[in-house]
Amino acid sequence: MAGLREIEKQFFPLQKIQDVIDLFKHELKDNEPNLTLMSIVLGVIENILTVNRAVSSDADKSNTLEPIFPVIELSTIEALYTKFVTHIKRSVDKTKFPDKFATRELVKIVSDVVWCCLSKSFKDRAHLQSLYSFLTGNKLDCFGVAFAVVAAFQILEYNDVHLSLSEDHAWVVFGEDLKETAEVTWHGKGNEDKRGQPITASVVEKSWLYLNGQPVICNRHMEVAAIVSGINPSINLTVDSVEMGSLQQELLWLLYDLGHLSKYPMALGNLGDLEEISPTPGRPPPVDIFEESIQSSKVHYHNQHVYPYTYLGGYHYRNHNYKKALKAWAEATNAVKNFNYNREDEEIYKEFLEVGNDLIPTMMKHVASENASRIHQTSISYDPDCYADFLRFYDGICEWEEDSKTPVLHITWAKQLVNSLAKFDPTVRKLIHLISEDGEESSSSSESDEESEEEREIIQDENRNQKKKVKAKKGKTHDKDKSDKINGQAEDS
Numbered sequence: 001m002a003g004l005r006e007i008e009k010q011f012f013p014l015q016k017i018q019d020v021i022d023l024f025k026h027e028l029k030d031n032e033p034n035l036t037l038m039s040i041v042l043g044v045i046e047n048i049l050t051v052n053r054a055v056s057s058d059a060d061k062s063n064t065l066e067p068i069f070p071v072i073e074l075s076t077i078e079a080l081y082t083k084f085v086t087h088i089k090r091s092v093d094k095t096k097f098p099d100k101f102a103t104r105e106l107v108k109i110v111s112d113v114v115w116c117c118l119s120k121s122f123k124d125r126a127h128l129q130s131l132y133s134f135l136t137g138n139k140l141d142c143f144g145v146a147f148a149v150v151a152a153f154q155i156l157e158y159n160d161v162h163l164s165l166s167e168d169h170a171w172v173v174f175g176e177d178l179k180e181t182a183e184v185t186w187h188g189k190g191n192e193d194k195r196g197q198p199i200t201a202s203v204v205e206k207s208w209l210y211l212n213g214q215p216v217i218c219n220r221h222m223e224v225a226a227i228v229s230g231i232n233p234s235i236n237l238t239v240d241s242v243e244m245g246s247l248q249q250e251l252l253w254l255l256y257d258l259g260h261l262s263k264y265p266m267a268l269g270n271l272g273d274l275e276e277i278s279p280t281p282g283r284p285p286p287v288d289i290f291e292e293s294i295q296s297s298k299v300h301y302h303n304q305h306v307y308p309y310t311y312l313g314g315y316h317y318r319n320h321n322y323k324k325a326l327k328a329w330a331e332a333t334n335a336v337k338n339f340n341y342n343r344e345d346e347e348i349y350k351e352f353l354e355v356g357n358d359l360i361p362t363m364m365k366h367v368a369s370e371n372a373s374r375i376h377q378t379s380i381s382y383d384p385d386c387y388a389d390f391l392r393f394y395d396g397i398c399e400w401e402e403d404s405k406t407p408v409l410h411i412t413w414a415k416q417l418v419n420s421l422a423k424f425d426p427t428v429r430k431l432i433h434l435i436s437e438d439g440e441e442s443s444s445s446s447e448s449d450e451e452s453e454e455e456r457e458i459i460q461d462e463n464r465n466q467k468k469k470v471k472a473k474k475g476k477t478h479d480k481d482k483s484d485k486i487n488g489q490a491e492d493s
């Protein structure tokens with residue numbers, strides 16, 4: 001790939017969101033959308049709209065009604081683009097690699113070409129995902145390094161090197177029919193990077209970090225979806241840039257309509273979150289988008305992805321649909337229970353820790369106070385389905401811990417479990433009929449004999465359906481946690 005193509009230059013200057021959409025629409029028509037160009041454009045806009053931006057006080061709230069969008073000049077973009085292309089081409093002697101497909105040695109060299117420029121001071125903070133950050137600040141986050149390597153290979157005209165994404169890590173696939181894998185970035189804190197190494201079956205097996213061999217393997221268009229999904233509209237812990245969020249939302253719908261999100265559950269989840277904040281007229285509601293994310297994981301990734309359920313659970317929790325939140329969280333641990341927990345899985349551990357020890361206790365308290373004013377039978381503390389999902393949530397956590405090298409549960413978990421259990425009414429606890437995987441039946445309390453034969457039938461049908469469903473089913477840049485990222489920023493500054 002040489003310099004910017006004339007047709008690309010004609011889109012500049014970019015003066016409004018629609019101009020960016022038009023540029024992306026053009027690039028996505030191509031079977032080699034220009035990853036370097038699009039990453040730089042998004043990075044420039046994000047930097048202007050979110051970094052070092054004084055948030056207006058109430059006094060001059062009036063002027064925030066006018067959406068501000070920076071004018072992006074061709075010269076700005078072209079200078080950065082040329083800088084990256086020159087850096088890559090100057091650092092890699094292609095004559096030494098005559099093969100059509102990349103080799104492991106070449107992947108390591110290109111990873112080093114990115115790696116060697118990184119400043120050591122960076123932290124895992126916000127706005128470090130784009131090539132703009134790399135070219136102006138020598139800083140990239142874990143995802144950003146992997147993306148930069150893939151963009152570099154596009155410049156070197158290899159079309160076999162692609163981004164492979166889990167829910168908390170990124171690496172590359174390469175070679176004929178993409179059968180090779182290689183680490184190209186680091187993961188987490190205090191872990192030696194394993195750059196250049198293949199991701200072996202023993203590392204992948206029952207590992208959430210590698211999704212048990214079910215990562216999102218991107219094509220060029222899904223790599224565009226990854227940088228759009230990785231847009232971070234946060235100005236600070238509490239304020240987002242409305243313009244940046246709108247741009248991200250409109251680009252995600254563009255990618256959605258072109259079919260490039262259908263195998264990317266997290267991007268669908270991100271879109272659902274954006275639609276909750278600011279619904280797009282004529283588009284499906286957030287729950288439908290979260291459902292598509294779950295379906296995508298079931299259809300394409302053997303339901304091994306966990307985040308689709310935590311997206312949905314978080315949405316229902318925020319909207320006080322507590323029964324549906326519990327159901328989603330029970331299905332989240334139903335997915336995670338197939339993994340063995342290890343020290344590099346702390347991101348998903350933090351998710352479940354928050355659900356079990358903060359969100360559910362808060363919900364049970366909330367409901368307890370509501371009981372005083374509401375008709376009992378609608379409250380979750382009287383609902384056997386809610387109690388069953390509550391138990392399933394914890395059962396999944398316990399099964400996740402089984403055979404794991406690292407323990408999951410500790411005293412806080414036990415305390416919160418007892419607290420939340422006690423919030424369910426005794427009558428509901430006797431309605432649950434526990435059937436183990438091997439079909440052995442037991443009741444959760446001594447009074448169960450009183451339950452009517454009919455209730456027993458209903459619950460057994462429910463459990464049988466649940467087991468059938470589970471059997472049928474068997475047939476995670478990104479800025480998951482803004483607070484961590486922004487805090488990192490605070491730390492640095």
Ligand SMILES: CC1(C)CN=C(N2CCN(c3ncnc4sc(CCF)cc34)CC2)S1
Nearest residue numbers: 143167168169170229266311476477478480
């Ligand atoms: C339900 C949640 C807690 C909310 N946001 C979440 N995420 C937001 C954005 N995330 C992502 N969104 C799109 N693509 C990717 S690739 C990746 C692994 C590092 F490269 C992360 C990630 C990570 C997960 S999970």
